[in-house]
Amino acid sequence: MSKKVLIVGGVAGGASAAARLRRLDEDAHIVMFERDPYISFANCGLPYYIGGSIQDRSKLLVQTPEAMHKRFNIDVRIQSEVVAIDPVNKKVRVESIEKGSYEESYDALILSPGAKPIRPNLPGIESSQIHMLRNIPDTDKVKAKVAAEGTRSAVVIGGGFIGVEMAENLREAGLEVSLIEAGPQILAPFDTEMSSILAKELDEHGVNLIFSDMVKGFAEVGEQIQVQLASGTVLQSDMVLLAIGVSPDTSFLKDSGLEFGPRGHILVNERMETNLDQVFAVGDAVEVVDFVNGTKTAIPLAGPANKQGRIAADNVSGLGTTYKGSQGTSIIKVFGVTGASTGNNEKTLQRLGLPYHVFYIHPSSHASYYPGATPISMKLIFDPKGTVLGAQAVGYSGVDKRIDDIATVIRFRGTVTDLTELELSYAPPYSSAKDPVNMAGFAAENILHGLTTVFVPKDLEGRDKNNTILVDVRSEIEHANGHIEGSINIPVDDLRGRLSELDSSKEIWVYCQVGLRGYTASRILQQKGYRVKNLTGGYKTYQMIQFTPKKKDNLTPNVGTPAASKEIAATGAMTETETETGIGTGTETGTGTVTPTVNAAAFTAPDSVLDACGLCCPGPLIQVKMSMDPLLDGQVLKVTASDPGFYEDIKAWARMSNNTLLQLTKLPTGMIEAYLRKGVIETSASAPTGAGAQVIQTSNASTMVVFSGDLDKAIASFIIANGAASSGKKVTMFFTFWGLNIIRKDEKVPVNKNFIGKMFGAMMPRGSRKLTLSNMNMMGMGSKMIRSLMKSKNISSLEELIQMAIDQGVEIVACQMSMDLMGITREELIDGVGIGGVGYYLGQADQSGHNLFI
Numbered sequence: 001m002s003k004k005v006l007i008v009g010g011v012a013g014g015a016s017a018a019a020r021l022r023r024l025d026e027d028a029h030i031v032m033f034e035r036d037p038y039i040s041f042a043n044c045g046l047p048y049y050i051g052g053s054i055q056d057r058s059k060l061l062v063q064t065p066e067a068m069h070k071r072f073n074i075d076v077r078i079q080s081e082v083v084a085i086d087p088v089n090k091k092v093r094v095e096s097i098e099k100g101s102y103e104e105s106y107d108a109l110i111l112s113p114g115a116k117p118i119r120p121n122l123p124g125i126e127s128s129q130i131h132m133l134r135n136i137p138d139t140d141k142v143k144a145k146v147a148a149e150g151t152r153s154a155v156v157i158g159g160g161f162i163g164v165e166m167a168e169n170l171r172e173a174g175l176e177v178s179l180i181e182a183g184p185q186i187l188a189p190f191d192t193e194m195s196s197i198l199a200k201e202l203d204e205h206g207v208n209l210i211f212s213d214m215v216k217g218f219a220e221v222g223e224q225i226q227v228q229l230a231s232g233t234v235l236q237s238d239m240v241l242l243a244i245g246v247s248p249d250t251s252f253l254k255d256s257g258l259e260f261g262p263r264g265h266i267l268v269n270e271r272m273e274t275n276l277d278q279v280f281a282v283g284d285a286v287e288v289v290d291f292v293n294g295t296k297t298a299i300p301l302a303g304p305a306n307k308q309g310r311i312a313a314d315n316v317s318g319l320g321t322t323y324k325g326s327q328g329t330s331i332i333k334v335f336g337v338t339g340a341s342t343g344n345n346e347k348t349l350q351r352l353g354l355p356y357h358v359f360y361i362h363p364s365s366h367a368s369y370y371p372g373a374t375p376i377s378m379k380l381i382f383d384p385k386g387t388v389l390g391a392q393a394v395g396y397s398g399v400d401k402r403i404d405d406i407a408t409v410i411r412f413r414g415t416v417t418d419l420t421e422l423e424l425s426y427a428p429p430y431s432s433a434k435d436p437v438n439m440a441g442f443a444a445e446n447i448l449h450g451l452t453t454v455f456v457p458k459d460l461e462g463r464d465k466n467n468t469i470l471v472d473v474r475s476e477i478e479h480a481n482g483h484i485e486g487s488i489n490i491p492v493d494d495l496r497g498r499l500s501e502l503d504s505s506k507e508i509w510v511y512c513q514v515g516l517r518g519y520t521a522s523r524i525l526q527q528k529g530y531r532v533k534n535l536t537g538g539y540k541t542y543q544m545i546q547f548t549p550k551k552k553d554n555l556t557p558n559v560g561t562p563a564a565s566k567e568i569a570a571t572g573a574m575t576e577t578e579t580e581t582g583i584g585t586g587t588e589t590g591t592g593t594v595t596p597t598v599n600a601a602a603f604t605a606p607d608s609v610l611d612a613c614g615l616c617c618p619g620p621l622i623q624v625k626m627s628m629d630p631l632l633d634g635q636v637l638k639v640t641a642s643d644p645g646f647y648e649d650i651k652a653w654a655r656m657s658n659n660t661l662l663q664l665t666k667l668p669t670g671m672i673e674a675y676l677r678k679g680v681i682e683t684s685a686s687a688p689t690g691a692g693a694q695v696i697q698t699s700n701a702s703t704m705v706v707f708s709g710d711l712d713k714a715i716a717s718f719i720i721a722n723g724a725a726s727s728g729k730k731v732t733m734f735f736t737f738w739g740l741n742i743i744r745k746d747e748k749v750p751v752n753k754n755f756i757g758k759m760f761g762a763m764m765p766r767g768s769r770k771l772t773l774s775n776m777n778m779m780g781m782g783s784k785m786i787r788s789l790m791k792s793k794n795i796s797s798l799e800e801l802i803q804m805a806i807d808q809g810v811e812i813v814a815c816q817m818s819m820d821l822m823g824i825t826r827e828e829l830i831d832g833v834g835i836g837g838v839g840y841y842l843g844q845a846d847q848s849g850h851n852l853f854i
Helices: 013-024 043-051 065-072 136-147 161-172 192-204 302-316 346-352 399-411 416-421 436-448 457-462 476-480 492-501 516-527 538-544 619-628 646-657 711-726 737-743 755-763 781-792 798-807 816-822 838-846
Strands: 004-008 029-034 061-063 075-078 080-086 091-096 100-105 108-111 115-117 153-157 176-181 208-211 215-221 224-229 234-237 240-242 246-248 279-281 286-289 330-334 337-343 357-361 376-382 388-395 468-472 507-511 532-535 565-568 608-611 636-641 660-666 672-677 701-706 730-735 811-815 834-836 850-853
Touching (some): 013 065, 108 302, 153 161, 153 234, 161 176, 192 337, 279 302, 337 399, 388 399, 388 416, 399 416, 399 436, 416 436, 492 711, 516 532, 516 538, 532 538, 619 636, 619 798, 636 646, 646 660, 646 672, 701 711, 701 737, 711 730, 711 737, 730 737
Parallel strands (some): 029 075, 153 240, 176 208, 608 636, 701 730, 701 850
Antiparallel strands (some): 091 100, 224 234, 357 376, 565 660, 660 672
16 A cells, blocks of 8 residues: 655755655655645745846746656645644645645655744834745745836845845845844854955945844835834835744644744754654754754755755655754855855854864965966864864855865864865866865864964954064065054064064064964964964954945945946045046045046056956056056056955055056956056145145155075065065165175176185075075075975065066165175176165165165
8 A cells, every 4th residue: 555645845845855755655645735836946046036147937946736746746736735734643634725625644744834034023014015035926026026117225124145145136136225134244154254255245236234223113105115223223215125034834833742942943853753653844944953063953944955855755765864964054145255154153152162263264266376366265163173163265266165175074073184185176277286175274283283373353352462562474565555553563574583673571463464474473483482373364354354334325226237346536545435436527526535537438448458367465566567657647557456455555556656546346256457547636635725735745765775695585675675666666775795695697607706706606605596594494495495385376486576676677786895895796796786885875775765674
């Protein structure tokens, strides 16, 4: 005799259970009840149909009742709602539009009722202008409202996955959009600093973000609706999309004898069995085990629901398959940026009191020298034994596969060492030889092995300033472009020679841009006896937590697709208050900023184009300088760069070099596009006026004494020199004593020398390629390692840096006295080097804004 199985609910869990059950048992009598007209649809695709990314509505329908019956011989009964179950007599009561009320018996019952949107009991909640999104009929209503004439604005309430996706897609559809979130952040599976990247993407695409404010009620005003907030703010729009979360749709089961969790979820065991005989439950309505920490939880995601449906069918058929828990792996697209997470976040671990470590890295999506590489921000969480507990990543590309890799390791209870040992596919267009997942493992191992101690940005709030020193180990130009308040600047390449500036009785807190140079600095200091901590993720992670949404007093409808974040500048210095407009007409904006009159042709046909993608700082700025130099005043340069720091760097460069940044754009791919005009646009707003106006002149020159002949210090010297020259400064480098070896030719030059000169020539390194490191040289291995590392990071070699400096007009001067003492002749020096004495150097230094000794 065949088994009769009833399935309540379709979509993910129910439809998966039905198809699996038929494959296992050809003779079973399978009946599926669905109260709506659609049994299986792409509920995760609904926002993208509303926004226009999915054009064809029929593609949302994964399976129809007719196709389900024809393929799997399943008795599909749509518009039939199960309103009660009788476990004693093994029957369900059905309310059907076609058949009316009736009972249906079962041998086994699979419950997949799903979850329903939460609709709070607030004044005005019954307004027809308030929409929710659960199914196809909801989608049709929202789509029709968005397309209706006169619909120009929408308020989205709730910053979860549905809320954020709807905010994006309503904006894509051309509406003014405000998103209200009662908590301090969007997307709860992410920790605050990671979600801030996604929030910033919404903000830059014109979505008005309101955090930490609750809705108190609604009121219809003509054809519009007002949303009243606890803060007193009132928003008025054409429609409201309510997306504050979901609750299990289990009210019809309350008198069934089923056991429920504290939030109304059905309790099941690992075989998806309830406490009632031959009654199974799957999907968003069930409580599951958190795979990472072992506690009970509810995770309403399509992936787990599909797996649970399959497992329930297996157990109906006697296979004994088990469900081991959910780890909440999820992903979201926010305009051009992708965010993904897996496992536990910090908030969960703190709530449970579980110990953990955290580390941030900011690698490239693939080899930086291959076009199109963009940064990924990754966060790894692991316990004191190294077991991976969770991970989060945000970026433009490559995010999904990195989180999937780590999710797999978590599923097998893997450790950070397992991450280091993963052998992942590599070719330059797809990854790096050391994949970001491997790099995350390496960084975590360094913490576990005691090679570094890290701190996170929030630790700065409690830092004891009397007993710690905060040190920025980035370059001078990076420090000048922005730094953490209270930090001193000692570039990592200068650190060994400036240890005397650090009080050894105090703990040293170091940071760089992304954490790598900070780690190098921490290793130097730790081995010199200092107590030291490194800011994991560096200044970039610090900036992530500083994000505050821009206040948008006057929102304007988005015309077409908001494909990029754009800033239009009036002067060389960009400000946050400048408005997002089209090409300026020379009029004043409401902010007091004067938008320049620029010929539109400058943006369609610039005078010069520069591709600086794949270059690391200061490479893009150097290339900009070299491209701007031959241009005439008023001509325009278009620059494309992939270095994320370029977005801020080019603003400072334009200001320092007296050029005009016309437009700065972040493209959806993560690339940064800038238009620069040679010279400064004179405006009444930028010129000093009045009898008391003063013009303060500052020196635009820089001098540097290079005494050391160490490779690391030579690299630092030319990086600083190139950075200064690219900013328009006149740079003089004065090479003396051992520094002369840097500018010697590599090949042997036949010249007449005395015995002392020949002896010095034989002992000293001939040219830049023979230089050694000041520390950790390891019989030349250190020099080879640093050169290899620079090449892998697409950083120019010392020889390339020297040539860049010469090409930029950096004046390289060899000290005549030192040459005489060491027996070095002019013929042995590289081309382009001048000869001078201390008097010449002092004359240059007297006209310099600053002077460095290396």
